[in-house]
Amino acid sequence: MTKWAGRTAIEIAEAVRRKEVTPREVVADHLARIAEVNNRVGAFRVVRAAAALAEADAVGSRTDLGQLPLAGVPVAIKDNLPVRGESTRNGSAATPTAPATADHVTVARLRAAGAVVVGLTHVPELCVFGTTDGVHGIARNPWDPTRTAGGSSGGSAAAVAAALVPIALGNDGMGSLRIPAAHCGLVGLKPGTGRIPVELGGGWFGMSEHGPLATTTADARLMFSVLADEPVGAYGPDGPSGGSPGRLHIAFSTRSPIAGIRVGAAHAALARRAARTLSGAGHHVATAHPPYPLSFGTTVLARWTGGTAQDAEGLDPRLLAPRTRRHVQVGRLAGRLGMLRTDHRAALNERLEPFFEKYDVLLTPALARPGPAADAWHERGWVANMLVNTACSPMTPPWNLSGRPALAVPFGSLPSGLPGSVQLVGRPGSEHQLLDVAAQLEELQPWRRTAPLEAAGQHP
Numbered sequence: 001m002t003k004w005a006g007r008t009a010i011e012i013a014e015a016v017r018r019k020e021v022t023p024r025e026v027v028a029d030h031l032a033r034i035a036e037v038n039n040r041v042g043a044f045r046v047v048r049a050a051a052a053l054a055e056a057d058a059v060g061s062r063t064d065l066g067q068l069p070l071a072g073v074p075v076a077i078k079d080n081l082p083v084r085g086e087s088t089r090n091g092s093a094a095t096p097t098a099p100a101t102a103d104h105v106t107v108a109r110l111r112a113a114g115a116v117v118v119g120l121t122h123v124p125e126l127c128v129f130g131t132t133d134g135v136h137g138i139a140r141n142p143w144d145p146t147r148t149a150g151g152s153s154g155g156s157a158a159a160v161a162a163a164l165v166p167i168a169l170g171n172d173g174m175g176s177l178r179i180p181a182a183h184c185g186l187v188g189l190k191p192g193t194g195r196i197p198v199e200l201g202g203g204w205f206g207m208s209e210h211g212p213l214a215t216t217t218a219d220a221r222l223m224f225s226v227l228a229d230e231p232v233g234a235y236g237p238d239g240p241s242g243g244s245p246g247r248l249h250i251a252f253s254t255r256s257p258i259a260g261i262r263v264g265a266a267h268a269a270l271a272r273r274a275a276r277t278l279s280g281a282g283h284h285v286a287t288a289h290p291p292y293p294l295s296f297g298t299t300v301l302a303r304w305t306g307g308t309a310q311d312a313e314g315l316d317p318r319l320l321a322p323r324t325r326r327h328v329q330v331g332r333l334a335g336r337l338g339m340l341r342t343d344h345r346a347a348l349n350e351r352l353e354p355f356f357e358k359y360d361v362l363l364t365p366a367l368a369r370p371g372p373a374a375d376a377w378h379e380r381g382w383v384a385n386m387l388v389n390t391a392c393s394p395m396t397p398p399w400n401l402s403g404r405p406a407l408a409v410p411f412g413s414l415p416s417g418l419p420g421s422v423q424l425v426g427r428p429g430s431e432h433q434l435l436d437v438a439a440q441l442e443e444l445q446p447w448r449r450t451a452p453l454e455a456a457g458q459h460p
Helices: 008-019 022-043 049-060 105-112 152-159 178-184 215-229 265-281 296-311 322-336 344-358 384-392 396-402 431-444
Strands: 043-047 074-078 114-123 144-148 167-172 187-190 209-214 249-252 284-287 362-367 406-413 419-426
Touching: 008 022, 008 187, 008 215, 022 043, 022 049, 022 074, 022 114, 022 209, 022 384, 049 114, 074 152, 074 187, 105 114, 105 167, 105 215, 114 152, 152 167, 152 209, 167 187, 178 187, 178 419, 187 215, 187 431, 209 215, 215 396, 215 431, 249 265, 249 344, 265 362, 265 406, 265 419, 265 431, 284 384, 296 322, 296 344, 296 396, 344 396, 362 431, 406 431, 419 431
Parallel strands: 074 114, 074 167, 249 284, 249 362
Antiparallel strands: 043 114, 167 209, 187 209, 187 406, 362 419, 406 419
């Protein structure tokens, strides 16, 4: 029997459109994979086995099956986005258990394109932290289940990296797509402001965006186009076509945006190798550092905690984990001190504008340190969580505050054997250009798309 788990979304959709396989067969194969592997990686809070099979049958009976860009493709949804008929727990014991009455707009767009929702994935409480653990479970890195999958879209990343689904939906308020993508060897795209509807509470003062997690740039491009309600165009064997980015001016930097945090040698070395690879592909690459303000760490902390304080309104604080309660308290203090009144986005972009007038793309490490252990971090104090989160992932938050598109793409491997990753940042509206550059890296330095679970945990 043909195995569909582990195939790309583009391969699956093409086979379904050609009626070489039914959506039910595809979904059933992925459900079997989930039953076999999910207990090792902790990707899903809810697996919608019966509902997903029924949805697959409904997709198979659609009269427009041949025109669906995601025909029969199983997809996982991050558990802070409403899915009709399922509760949205947002990683917390304090959130309502009542099922959602309607899909989030992003979920609705995926379903309209023919995707089948197989489950909801684990997140840290209120999607605050860079490790995915809490009262509902722990999401582990399929490449090494002793380590975290990252956060806050850690369950979605674990599901894709373990071949439980070919693509997954997450969101990114401080790096929450790019951080788990980097840990798990995936493509994770945070679109720029306004490309995909947010419709998610306060959205952390405009810092949060929804986007795809995928094992290839082509799958990420296809999913982004569906989420952004863009014309997908001709399919072909490689999905929606990208293009050559041409010869770009690319800035390379390993400087941390947060004062006092340094990028580790192994992660910096991978980014340098990626810079040499892009230079060899014909781009003009120069070392140049964005003019991050010294106050950036304080500014982004105020918006991160302040956004969480908004999300916690109406929730019983006694049911929140200690680290979340303290995060909320800090956010309320920031509000009382007036730290959320300034238009920090405009100020940062005014500072960055000359840099991005000179350079088309910025290349940085995606992470600064290896991911911490897959552990009950929600039972530890706020300071311990802040220290480990900031040391690991200082490179992602500027692009949430600025609203610019940013992409994590696999590149090479770390000394531990875990996947390496770099970050690409562009001008507003440059998502496809970033994907084109990522596709060049994919062609020149191909990566293993999913984790070899049979060897998990055996890295030195």
